[in-house]
Amino acid sequence: MIVVSNRPAHRALATYKKRWAIESLFGDTKTRGFNLEDTRLTISQKLELLLGLVALAVAWASKTATKLIGGGEMKRKKHGYFAKSxxxxxxxxxxxxxxxxxxxxxxPWILIPPIITRVV
Known part of the structure; x- marks a missing residue:
């Protein structure tokens, strides 16, 4: 992999890792999971609710994977990449x-920590 940046090399790679995690999350919520891009919602309150529900669903799926895999290894294909995300x-x-x-x-849902929010 080649990462080009105007920042110091160690910071560029750390930033890219964070960006890649976000891109993977977008893929999971869109084409690889919930098809979020198919929504036709235009009312902001309804869209906010949908995004909140999708965030909870992603957390639930992640906790389910954690419980299923535990400390074990995920299966890899012959080329070395994981068979499934x-x-x-x-x-x-x-x-x-x-x-x-x-x-x-x-x-697994019970393992998701509660989120405390304040309305300002």
Whole structure:
């Protein structure tokens, strides 16, 4: 990988890692998961609610993957890349559990820490 920046090299790579995590999240919420780009919502309050629900769903899928994989290794293909993304593993498992055993699907949800917000 070649990263070009006007910042010091160590800072450029750290910044790129953060950006890549955000890009992966966008992919998970769009084409690789929730198809968020298909929404036709134009009312800001409804869009805010949808984005909040998607954020919770991503957290739930992540906790589900964490519980499923634990300390184990994710499967890799012959070329070395993971067979499925962390999100996809959790998302697929969550869909399976919601169909077959809803109570088991809820257990990772409990691991999501509560968010305390203040209205200003």
């Amino acid at each position: 962390f999100f996809r593993i959790g998302f697929d498992q969550l869909r399976k559990l919601l169909r077959s055993d809803p109570n088991a699907a809820v257990s």
